[in-house]
Amino acid sequence: MKTRFILINTSHAGNVGGTARAMKTMGFDDLVLVAPRWANVLRREETIQRASGALDVLNNARIVETLDEALDGVAHLCATAMTPRDFGPPTRSPRAHFAELLGAPDMPLKNELTAPVDHGPRPDSIAFLFGSERFGMQNEDVYRCHVALSIPSDPQFGSLNLAAAVQLIAYDWREALGGFAVQSATAEPQLADAAAVAGMLKHWEEALTDIGFLDPASPKKLMPRLNQLFNRAQLSPEEIHILRGVAKAMSQKTLRAAGKTAAPANPSAEQ
Amino acid sequence: MKTRFILINTSHAGNVGGTARAMKTMGFDDLVLVAPRWANVLRREETIQRASGALDVLNNARIVETLDEALDGVAHLCATAMTPRDFGPPTRSPRAHFAELLGAPDMPLKNELTAPVDHGPRPDSIAFLFGSERFGMQNEDVYRCHVALSIPSDPQFGSLNLAAAVQLIAYDWREALGGFAVQSATAEPQLADAAAVAGMLKHWEEALTDIGFLDPASPKKLMPRLNQLFNRAQLSPEEIHILRGVAKAMSQKTLRAAGKTAAPANPSAEQ
Numbered sequence: 001m002k003t004r005f006i007l008i009n010t011s012h013a014g015n016v017g018g019t020a021r022a023m024k025t026m027g028f029d030d031l032v033l034v035a036p037r038w039a040n041v042l043r044r045e046e047t048i049q050r051a052s053g054a055l056d057v058l059n060n061a062r063i064v065e066t067l068d069e070a071l072d073g074v075a076h077l078c079a080t081a082m083t084p085r086d087f088g089p090p091t092r093s094p095r096a097h098f099a100e101l102l103g104a105p106d107m108p109l110k111n112e113l114t115a116p117v118d119h120g121p122r123p124d125s126i127a128f129l130f131g132s133e134r135f136g137m138q139n140e141d142v143y144r145c146h147v148a149l150s151i152p153s154d155p156q157f158g159s160l161n162l163a164a165a166v167q168l169i170a171y172d173w174r175e176a177l178g179g180f181a182v183q184s185a186t187a188e189p190q191l192a193d194a195a196a197v198a199g200m201l202k203h204w205e206e207a208l209t210d211i212g213f214l215d216p217a218s219p220k221k222l223m224p225r226l227n228q229l230f231n232r233a234q235l236s237p238e239e240i241h242i243l244r245g246v247a248k249a250m251s252q253k254t255l256r257a258a259g260k261t262a263a264p265a266n267p268s269a270e271q
Numbered sequence: 272m273k274t275r276f277i278l279i280n281t282s283h284a285g286n287v288g289g290t291a292r293a294m295k296t297m298g299f300d301d302l303v304l305v306a307p308r309w310a311n312v313l314r315r316e317e318t319i320q321r322a323s324g325a326l327d328v329l330n331n332a333r334i335v336e337t338l339d340e341a342l343d344g345v346a347h348l349c350a351t352a353m354t355p356r357d358f359g360p361p362t363r364s365p366r367a368h369f370a371e372l373l374g375a376p377d378m379p380l381k382n383e384l385t386a387p388v389d390h391g392p393r394p395d396s397i398a399f400l401f402g403s404e405r406f407g408m409q410n411e412d413v414y415r416c417h418v419a420l421s422i423p424s425d426p427q428f429g430s431l432n433l434a435a436a437v438q439l440i441a442y443d444w445r446e447a448l449g450g451f452a453v454q455s456a457t458a459e460p461q462l463a464d465a466a467a468v469a470g471m472l473k474h475w476e477e478a479l480t481d482i483g484f485l486d487p488a489s490p491k492k493l494m495p496r497l498n499q500l501f502n503r504a505q506l507s508p509e510e511i512h513i514l515r516g517v518a519k520a521m522s523q524k525t526l527r528a529a530g531k532t533a534a535p536a537n538p539s540a541e542q
Contacts (some may be wrong), residue, residue, distance in 0.1 A: 022435055052430060081456035088457035094448075122380075142457070151442075152451040154298040159323060164293055164438040167431075171422075171439055175478040180423040185352035185414070186359035 020164025289434025368369030
């Protein structure tokens, strides 16, 4: 869905750069600045530094003088407002509003102040409006919007940084749109099957008996406890191999110390 | 639940301040820095500036030399890792992992790479580990963790700012813990009842006839269309009052221009 981020009267160049980066991480690139403090804000050093590679978002950004000029082609307007005012669109949390807007009324809506609004047809375009760092959004800009999004935050300290607020809204909106797949940061875990775990436990039972930790005449609950532990650990085939190696070494060391010779390892039993 | 944020080898003072602010907005205050680049990072100007009032988090923060010293009293360790490595804990999205960790297995888990892990008992404490801005987390630190959290982001540009990543994790974790209530930024909307809407529409029907826009002999679908429009608009009692005033003015102006005199307004008929 066509998605635009609009920053109104932004004063810190770093926040413009941080906004560009936050948008890009969530796959958005339509940025409009309304009357920013610095006319050259898109080219300032701090902006570029904080954008950290999201230069295409900065290059495509538009600077306009009035909010009117920023709203072409956008059907649904979301104010972001933290300070209370006595009039305006209904206040909603981003997640609840997005779920409802995209037609998922059966999702649990928690912490909602107001009943869901009947939006009629689903809009095909959306804009998120952010006010200045110091004063937030002006009343007359909030009045133009369909909803006032409020990020649920500590009532004692609700002061989010501007770029951080953009990051949260962009994240929630992207997730509501279906989300990006999680990038695997580690190799896919492979689970050993239950037979391999049982074989390993049998191996350990013998080894623990060899080292005198388990008394076969009074085994108590030791093996079931280890079984539970290893079930929770969700062992991989490699880890089964390691644990069998440990069991083998326990037995060999003990039997050798006792002057006996352990049976040579049978590779086929190692699995 | 006891919640700690651990920054390892952080090099930018601004990110430490931004982290403190992000934590505080979501109601967290336990920050530990492991071997930061600047020994005096908690007192640097940029830190304090970006913390923007979250000074208590900075004042309570600890600086330690090794990750070991940062882990006292924490049961469940979450790495945050974006770059792939060939070994380590399973990769999960924050929302899915938190929902499962807190015992909500019936929540829809989308974009999951791996089957949910059986965590056994719910932990009573958690730490989120963040690596350096430039190199992320070291392998040996990831290996100590129970899970690698990966924030779903654009595969072409997954580079989140450190403080922005802290903000997202803190937000998702707070929401998973039950969330803060949404602060109402606007007055609670009050809905006019259907009788008031019907009375207003009757008033408009007369006025639209008076101004010649509605032909009672051929009304077409005008009034049902307006009825639908005003239903979607979810009118308040004040708005009913305004719309009745508009209708009255239409009639009066037209009848006066035609040399007739409109009946004096009857206040009791105004709602």
